[in-house]
Amino acid sequence: QVQLVESGGGLVQAGGSLRLSCAASGRSFSTTGMGWFRQAPGKEREFVAALSGSGSLTYYGDSVKGRFTISRDNAKKSVYLQMNSLKPEDTAVYYCAARLAGLLDKIESYNTWGQGTQVTVSA
8 A cells, every 4th residue: 555645735925946855665666756835825736747667757837837846756765846936825735646447637637645745935
């Protein structure tokens, strides 16, 4: 059973940066597609970014393109989300997820989730 633990959230001013980390344990991490999703109060969970097991393929949600970068270190079994030029609308709980099957940018493709980490961007 894969377990995921996120870290790195916090409070930052608009225009600032944060780096989220997700540590994984369990099955073959290097062959597992990984994604980041977020959920703001009163809203549905939405896709942020994802990448393939090798890291050669990356996908981003339209609202974060050009500002966020997803990466992974398979030796450390970790996935990262570098968030730059943060906006108040980026405020949400951010979740790391491991894909079971299907498209990397679809929430239904993921079957394992971390507990989430809060990101708050002040104006």
